[in-house]
Amino acid sequence: MVTTSSVVAWLQKLNDVYAENKGYLTDLDSAIGDADHGINMARGFAKVAEALEQQAPEDIGAACKTTSMTLIKTVGGASGPLYGTFFLKASMQATGKAELDAQGLLNLLEAGADGVVARGKAELEDKTMVDALLPAIEAMKAAVDQGVGPMLTAGVEAAEKGMKATIPLVARKGRASYLGERSKDHQDPGATSTHLMLKAALETLAG
Ligand SMILES: Nc1ncnc2c1ncn2[C@@H]1O[C@H](COP(=O)(O)OP(=O)(O)OP(=O)(O)O)[C@@H](O)[C@H]1O
Numbered sequence: 001m002v003t004t005s006s007v008v009a010w011l012q013k014l015n016d017v018y019a020e021n022k023g024y025l026t027d028l029d030s031a032i033g034d035a036d037h038g039i040n041m042a043r044g045f046a047k048v049a050e051a052l053e054q055q056a057p058e059d060i061g062a063a064c065k066t067t068s069m070t071l072i073k074t075v076g077g078a079s080g081p082l083y084g085t086f087f088l089k090a091s092m093q094a095t096g097k098a099e100l101d102a103q104g105l106l107n108l109l110e111a112g113a114d115g116v117v118a119r120g121k122a123e124l125e126d127k128t129m130v131d132a133l134l135p136a137i138e139a140m141k142a143a144v145d146q147g148v149g150p151m152l153t154a155g156v157e158a159a160e161k162g163m164k165a166t167i168p169l170v171a172r173k174g175r176a177s178y179l180g181e182r183s184k185d186h187q188d189p190g191a192t193s194t195h196l197m198l199k200a201a202l203e204t205l206a207g
């Protein structure tokens, strides 16, 4: 079972993960963007960690809602509103809930992913975070009957594959799309931060 405290541990861990990967994500974004993705994610989740510490969320929905509001408020650019939307839609699947089983967690993550697609209008192979997110949801659907751990393991594997598959793509959305063919041969920063997000979920929610 996924509990409120494990979800808080996940969100807190994202602060550590993005702090550690700030340089890596920013390097990726310097190749095809404006070199701020690591800075954006690290700043956003530092504020999220602060907000969750200031007020312990009552349930999983509240934890995701605080995350959403904080990201929207503190992270500009494309990724702030997109991850903000992810957690807003996710929160709506867990209003008043202190526990989720694998299906409940999948519903939460799927609602978040659908929110990102609705907001950013990116399709598969546009070279965005969607290329990590949507294959992960599909893989998790196929593994949901095996429980939270195996489901998240499948999701992380699919996200990693999707992330790596962005390397040869030409970007069709966001700042990287201005580069056209020159966006080839670089891994998408947002797909990379999404893979890290799911990896942290596996490490904190599966226990
Ligand atoms: N329409 C979109 N849908 C989904 N993901 C997107 C979209 N546009 C950009 N992204 C993702 O956002 C990532 C870049 O995030 P970042 O934090 O660097 O914002 P940004 O593009 O620099 O924003 P801005 O151009 O406003 O400064 C990309 O690597 C891509 O994965």
Ligand SMILES: [Mg+2]
Binding pocket: 029, 033, 034, 035, 036, 037, 077, 175
């Ligand atoms: Mg950027």
